[in-house]
Amino acid sequence: MSYADQTTVVKTRLQQSPYAIEPVDIGGRFTFKAAMVGDKDKINYIALYTYFQASPKDLPIHEAIYRGPFKPTHKAQTLGPENHLYAGEVERELKYNCELKLEAQ
DSSP states (O other): OOOOOOOOOOOOOEEEEGOOOEEETTTEEEEEEEEEEEEEOOOOOEEEEEEEEOSSEEEEEEEEEEEEEOOOSSSOHHHEEEEEEEEEETEEEEEEEEEOOOOOO
């Protein structure tokens, strides 16, 4: 993902539940959470959540859900388009896309 000329790679692992996943701070303006739910044999879904950091509470601005099942593979699979999100008083832009790839261990 890209924000304010900085690129951040957010990696996630298979989880049984998305609720224990900690969100990632992006430039002090956005918060991003990637949830990949399933088990070692299949991925049931991937959910991506983006929030604009605001007071007193972060504001949800985008949710993308890619429904599986997906079979884990070492070959990269692009899911969905590149997303361009705008939020805040001066419409800050966050760009990201989602790629599914099993890491070599």
